[in-house]
Amino acid sequence: MITRLKSSLPLLGIAALALALLVVAPAVLSDLRLNNLAKYCCWAMVAVGIGLTWGRGGMLVMGQGVFFALGAYAMGMHMQLESVGDGGIPTFMILYDPLAPLPAFWEPFRSGVFTIAMIVVAPVVVASILGFAIFKRRVKGAYFAILTQALAVALATLISGTIKYTGGDTGLSGFTSFFGYTLDDPLNRRLIFTITATLLIGCLVVVWQLYRSRFGELLVATRDAEERVRFLGYDPANVKLVAFVVAAVMASIGGAMFVPIAGIMAPKSMDAAASIFFIAGVALGGRAALFGPVLGALAVGYGQSTLSEQWPGTWIYVLGLLFVVVTIALPGGIASLATRGAGVMAGLLVGRRPSHRKAASA
Amino acid sequence: MTGRHLHPDALLVRDLSVSFDGFKAISGVDVSFAPGELHFLIGPNGAGKTTLVDALTGLVRGTGSATYGGKELLGLRSHKIVRAGVGRTFQTATVFEQLTVLQNLDIAAGLHRPAWRLALARRGVPTAVEEALETIGLSELRHRPAGVLAHGQKQWLEIGMLLVQDARVMFLDETVAGMSADERAETGELLRRIGRDRTIVVIEHDMDFVRNHADVVTVMHAGRVLAEGSVAEIQANEAVQEVYLGRTVKGSVDA
Numbered sequence: 001m002i003t004r005l006k007s008s009l010p011l012l013g014i015a016a017l018a019l020a021l022l023v024v025a026p027a028v029l030s031d032l033r034l035n036n037l038a039k040y041c042c043w044a045m046v047a048v049g050i051g052l053t054w055g056r057g058g059m060l061v062m063g064q065g066v067f068f069a070l071g072a073y074a075m076g077m078h079m080q081l082e083s084v085g086d087g088g089i090p091t092f093m094i095l096y097d098p099l100a101p102l103p104a105f106w107e108p109f110r111s112g113v114f115t116i117a118m119i120v121v122a123p124v125v126v127a128s129i130l131g132f133a134i135f136k137r138r139v140k141g142a143y144f145a146i147l148t149q150a151l152a153v154a155l156a157t158l159i160s161g162t163i164k165y166t167g168g169d170t171g172l173s174g175f176t177s178f179f180g181y182t183l184d185d186p187l188n189r190r191l192i193f194t195i196t197a198t199l200l201i202g203c204l205v206v207v208w209q210l211y212r213s214r215f216g217e218l219l220v221a222t223r224d225a226e227e228r229v230r231f232l233g234y235d236p237a238n239v240k241l242v243a244f245v246v247a248a249v250m251a252s253i254g255g256a257m258f259v260p261i262a263g264i265m266a267p268k269s270m271d272a273a274a275s276i277f278f279i280a281g282v283a284l285g286g287r288a289a290l291f292g293p294v295l296g297a298l299a300v301g302y303g304q305s306t307l308s309e310q311w312p313g314t315w316i317y318v319l320g321l322l323f324v325v326v327t328i329a330l331p332g333g334i335a336s337l338a339t340r341g342a343g344v345m346a347g348l349l350v351g352r353r354p355s356h357r358k359a360a361s362a
Numbered sequence: 363m364t365g366r367h368l369h370p371d372a373l374l375v376r377d378l379s380v381s382f383d384g385f386k387a388i389s390g391v392d393v394s395f396a397p398g399e400l401h402f403l404i405g406p407n408g409a410g411k412t413t414l415v416d417a418l419t420g421l422v423r424g425t426g427s428a429t430y431g432g433k434e435l436l437g438l439r440s441h442k443i444v445r446a447g448v449g450r451t452f453q454t455a456t457v458f459e460q461l462t463v464l465q466n467l468d469i470a471a472g473l474h475r476p477a478w479r480l481a482l483a484r485r486g487v488p489t490a491v492e493e494a495l496e497t498i499g500l501s502e503l504r505h506r507p508a509g510v511l512a513h514g515q516k517q518w519l520e521i522g523m524l525l526v527q528d529a530r531v532m533f534l535d536e537t538v539a540g541m542s543a544d545e546r547a548e549t550g551e552l553l554r555r556i557g558r559d560r561t562i563v564v565i566e567h568d569m570d571f572v573r574n575h576a577d578v579v580t581v582m583h584a585g586r587v588l589a590e591g592s593v594a595e596i597q598a599n600e601a602v603q604e605v606y607l608g609r610t611v612k613g614s615v616d617a
Contacts, residue, residue, distance in 0.1 A: 233473030
């Protein structure tokens with residue numbers, strides 16, 4: 001009976017989080033706070049993917065900004081075109097060159113269906129190609145981390161340098177509507193929050209299923225003894241590739257929802273610093289735990305907003321300090337506190353000492 | 363060379379050579395491994411035993427030929443060789459320490475399932491896993507994390523994983539090293555039991571273990587096959603006494 005209870009606990013947790021986000025938060029938070037929470041939810045989607053690749057798969061993905069950008073710019077282009085109306089051209093392009101036609105790759109983003117498809121397909125294609133090249137060559141560890149980080153830097157630089165097509169450092173902004181809903185209406189903004197929170201819950205459910213599936217066991221096995229997995233008849237590159245692609249899609253969806261919420265998408269939301277910011281939440285929350293990345297990302301997002309409101313500039317130091325303290329004192333993240341607590345409780349219930357071995361500690 | 367080389371299900375190695383930067387770790391090895399007998403590979407350190415197994419399991423590149431079930435193994439990638447039915451263990455037992463005994467075995471069964479079923483959770487215990495648990499004697503410990511097992515139990519778990527993945531050929535690298543006398547005896551029994559319809563090749567340094575359990579012994583020295591035969595034949599072989607055992611220890615081998 002205890003095992004049955006244990007296996008349904010994560011689902012209860014997800015249900016509790018859904019209740020908090022979808023029912024409690026809209027009831028008690030102001031429009032501004034709710035919009036902020038929506039933004040943290042976007043980061044949390046990225047974080048859930050990082051938990052999968054890094055926490056369970058052992059791949060430190062330091063460049064999730066790349067996939068965040070894919071979704072964000074797809075959404076940004078669509079909303080920009082929607083805002084200027086049929087046949088219109090985004091203002092920043094007219095300012096840059098009044099006579100230039102709309103670049104060909106922008107044209108299909110007039111279609112909402114195409115945009116939504118691209119938000120999912122683009123990260124799958126890009127992550128598959130990247131992952132295939134990286135994992136088949138058995139690039140791992142620090143080399144993998146640096147490589148992904150470099151990709152984020154490269155893409156940010158590319159976007160900065162192509163002002164004509166992407167708005168450069170200023171980014172895309174001035175959106176007025178989201179799939180036909182005007183962004184001025186607070187009710188519509190609440191709708192966007194609801195969509196975002198639902199997507200986040202969806203990501204959690206996907207990851208929960210992956211963790212309890214045989215794939216989840218295989219991923220942990222690949223993390224801990226990659227060569228051994230090869231001698232079970234699996235190609236570990238494929239195992240890692242699946243996790244990498246799933247995480248990329250989550251980052252892309254997070255990026256896409258970020259645009260209507262933040263009202264702007266610029267390279268600084270996806271560059272190296274932003275990508276590390278994504279990691280920080282995951283590390284604080286506990287990368288291998290199901291809820292660690294979500295709670296960490298929400299906490300870091302909240303901390304950033306509140307602390308920077310009161311003492312601008314100090315937040316980054318607080319974050320740095322937290323990062324150091326957690327890494328040294330609590331390598332399993334905040335979530336491991338819950339696991340430890342649960343271990344003690346279970347030990348008391350069953351009447352034996354809690355196990356010293358922690359699944360989440362690796 | 364005896365008639366057993368003609369066994370239709372044997373793994374046939376012909377003229378296998380492996381070199382590392384010009385150094386010939388193995389040169390021109392001819393050997394065959396047939397089902398139903400415990401085949402031991404012995405030889406001094408650096409003789410090329412592990413390199414031979416590495417070459418046959420895709421870890422290092424070799425030239426020549428190694429066929430099993432009509433398939434050329436050289437040039438295949440490791441996981442394809444496993445799927446062709448050839449499995450191995452390593453000198454240091456590598457089990458997935460954070461997974462339970464059951465999960466370790468279950469993962470090994472995965473290569474016989476369609477890939478999409480990986481997305482589902484495990485329900486119940488597959489028969490092959492249950493049988494393997496029974497065979498390796500770890501039924502009671504199925505829910506323990508593999509990391510807490512004793513050294514010998516880890517080695518058995520690895521053998522269990524080979525059973526579950528239904529390896530028809532098993533290369534076992536120094537399986538009984540570090541085991542107690544009781545564990546050795548049990549391992550020998552285990553190998554006998556599972557070896558009836560499989561090809562089992564054991565790299566071994568423990569001469570007592572070899573004497574007690576070997577049907578066929580291949581002696582390697584300096585990258586070549588020095589001699590092959592039954593334990594008695596090997597013990598009587600002049601060349602083996604000369605370069606491997608040394609005349610001085612002849613008495614202890616006969617003891």
